[in-house]
Amino acid sequence: MSDALSILKEVFGYPAFRGQQAEVIAHVTNGGDCLVLMPTGGGKSLCYQIPALLREGVGIVVSPLIALMQNQVAALCEIGVDAAVLNSSLSSQEAAAVEQKLLAGGYDLLYVAPERLLTGRFLNLITRIPVALFAIDEAHCVSQWGHDFRPEYSQLSVLHERFPNVPRIALTATADMHTRKEIIERLGLAMAKVFISSFDRPNIRYQIVDKINSRSQLFSFIQAEHPGDAGIVYCLSRKKVEETTTWLTGQGMRAVAYHAGMSMQERHLNQEKFLREEGVIMVATIAFGMGIDKPDVRFVAHLDLPKSIEGYYQETGRAGRDGQAANAWMAYGLGDVIQQRRMIEESEAPIKFKQVATRKLEAMLSLCETTSCRRLRMLSYFGETTDIAACGNCDVCLNPPQIWDATVEVQKALSCVYRTGQNFGAGHLIDVLRGNLTERVKEWHHDRVSTFGIGKDLSEKTWRAVFRQIVALGLLTTDHEGYGAFHLTEASRVVLRGEQAVHLRLQTKSQRLAEKRQVDDLASLDSVERNLWEQLRTWRARIAKEHGVPAYVIFHDATLHELVRLCPQTEDELRQVTGIGVRKLDKYGNHLIEILRGH
Known part of the structure; x- marks a missing residue:
């Protein structure tokens, strides 16, 4: 791990590993398979990039998107790592050049789309070279129940069959228990070690x-x-x-x-x-x-x-x-709940898929409410x-919400749905409850039903919130014909009989939270520091344009903040700044010192 730490500092410019990075890197470097669940921004890429540099051969990274590959390769090349992409964005001549350099051992890392990797041509190609590892990025794409399903991912078990001695590392930031199980089964990772970091993103x-x-x-x-x-x-x-x-x-x-x-x-x-x-x-x-x-x-x-x-x-x-x-x-709002439920109900997917989708939606609604x-x-x-x-x-x-016992109001709403024949949406039902004598109310003679006007003490906004929350709670469902009419569910009957109380969020005027935000780094800068910050950003933008890469590939904002805070004046002091490795120090050190010495 001393070699891994040396690469982390000298190549990537970071002083220490975070969380489980060191343990994952040691496991893969020693030839072990693993599944890594780590939040976005948690440093997943280093978990396979450093082992690829430590082990003999090239690290093959399976990635689902062209943009992701190109950006990661640009960032790696910027710090002196030999990396390339092999995907449909390349011409046949460019692809051939990459393949020739790959056979010659010219790459540390090669990013490839799953469609390309699964071709017989590519699999035969990499049998002719030493492969350091296979990294399967965005591994949740293997889940048929997931939001990013990619059919090709389900065939990646071929890597274990064709290359049983090459370690595999599957990585994702998003996987519940069901998805984790599916990743392990579909990728043949039953014997792999599972590393789970906290999903929390406190910032x-x-x-x-x-x-x-x-x-x-x-x-x-x-x-x-x-x-x-x-x-x-x-x-x-x-x-x-x-x-x-x-x-x-x-x-x-x-x-x-x-x-x-x-x-x-x-x-x-x-x-x-x-x-x-x-x-x-x-x-x-x-x-x-x-x-x-x-x-x-x-x-x-x-x-x-x-x-x-x-x-x-x-x-x-x-x-x-x-x-x-x-x-x-x-x-x-209410429309979101109705729309999502309708999309599931009208889907031609198998019943099991609908059940999974409904369960996931209910969890999402629970988070909202x-x-x-x-x-x-x-x-x-x-x-x-x-x-x-x-x-x-x-x-x-x-801004903690207030809770109120809305049992009586919910009973009124459910009764109104029943008394009007379960044929109407929220707008009409609210008019009936509030006693609004609209043309539609008169047309359907709903001014004569027992629920007409019994909810005039609540505002239209409050009633809409009531309907939204009771739909989210599963006390009402919508029709399948697309008209948005509400229907009672089995769950609503115990509420109507008075056997179950219902507590809802009290709607209050939205409060801005900006004034409660912690003061960020930029807001705390004085005028001299802010001027230095702008100079560094201008310089970074110019260099990025010259190199044809996004500005953050040159340096992250966090690195610029640290440069402003520390204002290093020598190369030795620059080495202590997070995000400045040996290659970037050689390329940009003199430029940075020139800017910083002016302050």
Whole structure:
């Protein structure tokens, strides 16, 4: 491990291993198979990159996305590691050149798409060279129940069959107990050691607000807490992505779109703009994001409800990879609950798949409606327990919701559904409950039902919250015809009979949490330090443009913060800064010292 630590310091520029990194690296270097569950930003890549440098031969990394491979290879080449990609983005001549250099032993690491790896040509090719290890990144893609399923991943057990003496390391940031079991079974890792790090990302603040006007709420959130920051906004549909992008751009924000309906060239250009430029907001469907390792994403926002906690965790985990403060913000309403339930019910998937999807959605709804710490609820879902009672960095902890006994009001709502024939959605039912004599109420003679006007003491907003929460609780379901009409469930009957009490969250005016945020590093800088910070950022942007790589490949923001804080004046002092290894010291040391000595 002294050799591993030396590589960590001299090549990657980090002073010490974190968490279980050292144990994983020792296990793989000694030839062991393993499954590694580590949160986004937890340093998974080092767990296979360092063993690949320590063992004889080339490390073969199976990765699902072209963008991920290219960015990781660019970062490795920047620090002097011989790495390359082999995927569909290369021309036949470029691919042939990579293969020739591979046969000549010219690479430490080769990133390959699963489709390419599984071809007979490639498998025969690597039988002719020493292979240090196989790393299967984003291993949750093997799960047929998961949000990122890739059919090719289920065939990767061939690696163990063809190369039984080559260690394999499967890595993911997102896997509940069921998914872990599936990864082990499908990849033939029954004898592998399992390393599970904490799923907690303490630098991310989780906030879920009641959806009123989601675009305006999003705009207010960005203006208040993230002006000029890079962020990701997730929407469920392509149409909503395009509309939101246009709207944000119209408000003066730098926003670009990404969804599967765009041409590959459009997606590539927008992704490169997001990765290489600062302060760009990516508005996207879930087609975007896996493997995006941009470290300075300061917020991830959801305008629609994710299908599962795994999806939510994976998507929000793209914020704050550098360890600095970041936000996970979501606007959530009744329509989201109805839409997601309907999508499951109308799916042509097998009944077992629908059951799994329903269970995952219910867990997601429970997270949205929880009256206790959101972080602890999410960690519990992944099987992680903790001694603390509250995280202190989610909206529930910072602004605890009030709970009220809503049993009578819920009975009124359920009775109204029944009295109106179980044929109407929330809007009409609220009109009946509040005694609003609309044309539709008169047309259906619902001013004559016993529930007309019995809920006039509550506002429309409160009633919408009641319906949202009782749908989330499974006391109501929607029709299959797509009209949004509510139907009673078996669970609702015990409430109507008075055999079960119902306690709900009390709707209060959303409070901004910005004033409760911890002061970040940038806010604490004085005018001289801020000037140095801007000089370093300008220099970094220029170098990145010259090299054709994103700015963070040169140095992360965390490294620039440390340069400002320590203001090193010599090469020896620069060596002590996290993120500056031997190669970067040789390439950029003189430039940095010149800038720093001016301060």
